[in-house]
Amino acid sequence: MTPGAATNGHALRTRTSELLRFATAGSVDDGKSTLIGRLLHDSKAILEDQLEHVIRTSERRGDGYVNLALLTDGLRAEREQGITIDVAYRYFQTPRRKFVIADTPGHEQYTRNMVTGASTADVSIILVDARKGVIEQTRRHAYIASLLRIPHLVVCVNKMDLVEYDEAVFEQIVEELTDWTARLDISDISFIPISALHGDNVVERSLQMAWYDGPPLLYHLEHVVIAPDRNLTDIRFPVQWVIRPNSEEHHDYRGYAGQVAGGVLHPGDEVMVLPSGQRTRVSAIDTFKGSVDSAFPDMSVTVRVEDELDISRGDMLVEPDDPPAAARELEAMVCWMGSDPLRPGARLVIKHTTRTTRARLEDLDYRVDVNTLEHLPADELALNEIGRVRIRTGSPLIVDPYARNRTTGSFILIDEATNDTVAAGMVLAAR
Amino acid sequence: MNPLHYELSHLETLEAEAIHIFREVAAEFERPVLLFSGGKDSLVLLRLAEKAFRPGRFPFPIMHVDTGHNFPEVLEFRDRLIAELGERLIVASVQESIDRGRVVEETGPRASRNRLQIVTLLDAIAEHGFDAAFGGARRDEERARAKERVFSFRDDFGQWEPKRQRPEIWSLYNGRIRKGEHVRVFPLSNWTELDVWQYIAQERLEVPSIYYAHTRQVFERDGMLYALSPHVQLIEGEEPFEASVRYRTVGDMTCTGAVRSLATTLPEVVSEIAATRVTERGETRADDRVTEAAMEDRKREGYF
Ligand SMILES: Nc1nc2c(ncn2[C@@H]2O[C@H](COP(=O)(O)OP(=O)(O)O)[C@@H](O)[C@H]2O)c(=O)[nH]1
Numbered sequence: 219m220t221p222g223a224a225t226n227g228h229a230l231r232t233r234t235s236e237l238l239r240f241a242t243a244g245s246v247d248d249g250k251s252t253l254i255g256r257l258l259h260d261s262k263a264i265l266e267d268q269l270e271h272v273i274r275t276s277e278r279r280g281d282g283y284v285n286l287a288l289l290t291d292g293l294r295a296e297r298e299q300g301i302t303i304d305v306a307y308r309y310f311q312t313p314r315r316k317f318v319i320a321d322t323p324g325h326e327q328y329t330r331n332m333v334t335g336a337s338t339a340d341v342s343i344i345l346v347d348a349r350k351g352v353i354e355q356t357r358r359h360a361y362i363a364s365l366l367r368i369p370h371l372v373v374c375v376n377k378m379d380l381v382e383y384d385e386a387v388f389e390q391i392v393e394e395l396t397d398w399t400a401r402l403d404i405s406d407i408s409f410i411p412i413s414a415l416h417g418d419n420v421v422e423r424s425l426q427m428a429w430y431d432g433p434p435l436l437y438h439l440e441h442v443v444i445a446p447d448r449n450l451t452d453i454r455f456p457v458q459w460v461i462r463p464n465s466e467e468h469h470d471y472r473g474y475a476g477q478v479a480g481g482v483l484h485p486g487d488e489v490m491v492l493p494s495g496q497r498t499r500v501s502a503i504d505t506f507k508g509s510v511d512s513a514f515p516d517m518s519v520t521v522r523v524e525d526e527l528d529i530s531r532g533d534m535l536v537e538p539d540d541p542p543a544a545a546r547e548l549e550a551m552v553c554w555m556g557s558d559p560l561r562p563g564a565r566l567v568i569k570h571t572t573r574t575t576r577a578r579l580e581d582l583d584y585r586v587d588v589n590t591l592e593h594l595p596a597d598e599l600a601l602n603e604i605g606r607v608r609i610r611t612g613s614p615l616i617v618d619p620y621a622r623n624r625t626t627g628s629f630i631l632i633d634e635a636t637n638d639t640v641a642a643g644m645v646l647a648a649r
Numbered sequence: 650m651n652p653l654h655y656e657l658s659h660l661e662t663l664e665a666e667a668i669h670i671f672r673e674v675a676a677e678f679e680r681p682v683l684l685f686s687g688g689k690d691s692l693v694l695l696r697l698a699e700k701a702f703r704p705g706r707f708p709f710p711i712m713h714v715d716t717g718h719n720f721p722e723v724l725e726f727r728d729r730l731i732a733e734l735g736e737r738l739i740v741a742s743v744q745e746s747i748d749r750g751r752v753v754e755e756t757g758p759r760a761s762r763n764r765l766q767i768v769t770l771l772d773a774i775a776e777h778g779f780d781a782a783f784g785g786a787r788r789d790e791e792r793a794r795a796k797e798r799v800f801s802f803r804d805d806f807g808q809w810e811p812k813r814q815r816p817e818i819w820s821l822y823n824g825r826i827r828k829g830e831h832v833r834v835f836p837l838s839n840w841t842e843l844d845v846w847q848y849i850a851q852e853r854l855e856v857p858s859i860y861y862a863h864t865r866q867v868f869e870r871d872g873m874l875y876a877l878s879p880h881v882q883l884i885e886g887e888e889p890f891e892a893s894v895r896y897r898t899v900g901d902m903t904c905t906g907a908v909r910s911l912a913t914t915l916p917e918v919v920s921e922i923a924a925t926r927v928t929e930r931g932e933t934r935a936d937d938r939v940t941e942a943a944m945e946d947r948k949r950e951g952y953f
Contacts, residue, residue, distance in 0.1 A: 235658060235659050236656060236657070236658065236659055236662075237657075237658075237659035237662040237663065304796050304811070304814075305796065305816075306795040306796045307788045307795055307796070307838070307839070308789075308795065309788070309789050309839070309841045311659075311841070311843065315659070316659035316841075316844070318839055330816060331816075333816075333818060334816040334817060334818050337818045337819045338819060338820070445654055445655065445656045448655075450655055458669070458672040458673065458676060459672040459675055459676050459701075459702075461702065461703075461704065461705040462705065463704045463705040463706065465704070465706075467704070468704045468705075471704055475672055475701070475702075476672070477665060477668070477669045477820075482655060505700070506699055506700040506703050512655075514655040515655075516657065516662060516665050516666070517657065517661075517665050518664070518665040518666075518668035518669050518672075518700075518701070531676050555816055567825070569821050569823065570821075572673075572676070624819070625819065625820075628818075628819045628821065629821065630818055630819075630821045630823060632823055632825060637823070637825040637826060637827065638815060638823075639815045639816050639817075639818070639823045642816075642818045642819075
């Protein structure tokens with residue numbers, strides 16, 4: 219099957235295709251850019267002018283072949299230095315799915331970039347150079363993927379052509395990484411032997427590795443089941459914006475607009491409003507096209523309730539039987555992205571769902587050595603370090619553990635002096 | 650959507666994400682504005698704003714930077730559409746910037762007001778005190794845009810500095826700025842050209858007539874077809890002729906090229922786009938072709 223070509227005839231009929239976000243990680247020269255270039259090229263997402271540009275640049279650089287890696291290079295600074303400096307996004311589509319790739323470089327700033335690119339990913343792809351095997355960065359990438367709870371991990375063992383497509387080399391890597399990931403919280407992991415340069419097992423099945431009976435990478439990405447990864451059990455609806463038209467036609471209209479973060483809402487459902495704790499019932503779920511029978515993650519809708527309550531941005535409609543905590547003390551894992559280190563006592567701003575408030579770092583429990591998973595005592599967290607902290611907030615936040623809900627369990631920290639985003643946080647427990 | 654499996658299609662997912670972005674900006678900024686070009690992306694933006702805020706009104710005005718070199722079809726379309734929406738329109742005029750001496754008109758056959766509009770835009774943002782401006786840019790358009798954030802931070806000169814952009818994690822956007830700074834917000838960041846057309850078809854949005862094949866007087870320059878208009882001087886050897894064309898983007902008459910096409914209906918246009926082998930900017934925008942890093946340079950200066 220040629221995915222891109224098949225799209226052509228059915229451009230208007232691809233509506234039922236799902237969106238899948240994946241992030242790629244690997245250390246420099248593992249072949250990440252080549253792999254992405256190969257996926258884009260073989261799925262026909264590359265247009266002529268882009269390809270022409272790549273051919274011309276390859277010639278000028280004297281690469282000696284069409285360097286597909288050039289497809290993913292972006293800014294001038296990178297072109298000059300020959301490196302990727304940030305997270306870049308790419309898109310391609312097959313009849314089954316539309317793909318969003320967050321391409322995160324493996325060098326300096328790797329943690330910050332990987333966390334940024336992978337935070338919303340359904341799938342994380344980690345590249346391993348078959349000749350080098352599992353290295354420190356492979357373990358680090360697997361750890362970050364598990365920390366962010368990316369539901370599916372795919373390890374691509376690349377450059378198989380350079381090890382004579384040898385099954386034993388592949389098996390050795392599978393075994394080693396399986397041991398390591400057993401210590402992590404990863405629910406789904408797959409291994410695929412590939413050659414990004416030659417296209418083996420990327421889009422087309424490899425003729426060189428008959429011993430591998432799994433699917434090629436693209437097939438895997440098209441078929442991995444992602445819908446159940448969301449929390450459909452516990453209603454979580456953070457209110458973003460209150461719609462009050464005050465017009466003649468809609469005189470009494472009062473709707474709470476937001477994006478569903480968990481559970482399935484129906485008209486008639488009882489909900490609790492946090493932090494007030496009041497209860498009411500959903501009277502209608504509105505969209506621009508009219509009212510709907512249900513709303514589930516990640517729909518953006520407008521909810522109306524039966525009672526006249528004082529509900530505003532930052533409040534959350536939740537399941538009354540099992541509500542989240544309205545908490546001012548959080549225990550969390552944070553990835554520090556600020557250039558100055560984080561120390562206990564630091565005063566910051568925290569943004570969590572639709573609420574923003576002040577925060578103080580009470581305690582730094584430990585720092586994680588991302589290569590060994592060891593917990594090390596620490597009095598500060600430097601750029602790109604990950605640690606466990608205790609935070610006290612200025613007003614209550616309505617939080618779940620991140621393991622339960624990636625939206626209501628995550629937050630960012632902002633430096634008030636520079637307005638920079640300096641940390642990504644994942645809640646472990648709240649009081 | 651499939652109610653049994655609680656799944657969203659890719660367009661529904663993109664739509665929900667964009668609505669979320671609109672509402673975040675409305676809630677967190679004091680004076681947002683929606684930049685409207687009349688092009689298909691800004692039409693999609695308007696529909697998404699309706700989805701985010703109806704039955705309420707938009708909590709921001711709509712602004713068009715009028716270069717004076719627009720396609721007349723697009724201006725007529727703009728006025729009708731905004732009247733139907735019942736929203737507020739601000740027009741910032743490049744001609745006024747020229748008259749006031751803020752910018753100097755380029756001359757010669759390749760003169761364009763494309764660069765001048767940066768000044769008009771930044772002046773208007775400062776004059777009205779806008780702190781957030783929605784734009785229709787997409788990351789798939791051009792290589793410099795692949796790394797663009799949804800909230801693209803601009804300093805008090807309106808400049809974009811790729812290294813100073815903030816990490817965007819989950820959907821927790823950080824919109825904190827100082828006085829004089831502003832943020833460009835791109836709700837369509839994750840959309841592709843095909844997504845935009847599929848959405849236009851799904852929503853049955855009306856688009857300016859120049860997006861459909863029509864007969865017009867054109868001439869060829871640098872391998873592209875341009876409309877004959879009072880704003881363009883012909884160079885020797887350029888012979889106008891009649892052709893059936895449509896536009897893939899809507900910019901100025903001076904720098905937007907047309908493609909030969911017979912597609913007169915939306916499904917025909919979408920099929921052509923799906924089968925196309927050239928990016929829309931590579932094919933039809935002279936402004937991006939000047940240097941390899943053309944777009945990046947203009948972005949740094951404060952372009953959309
Ligand atoms: N032999 C072989 N070389 C590869 C393969 N994949 C990538 N390379 C080469 O490895 C080098 C680094 O690849 P690149 O994609 O730039 O790596 P990145 O730094 O991870 O993006 C380039 O010279 C590629 O041509 C492969 O599957 N086989």
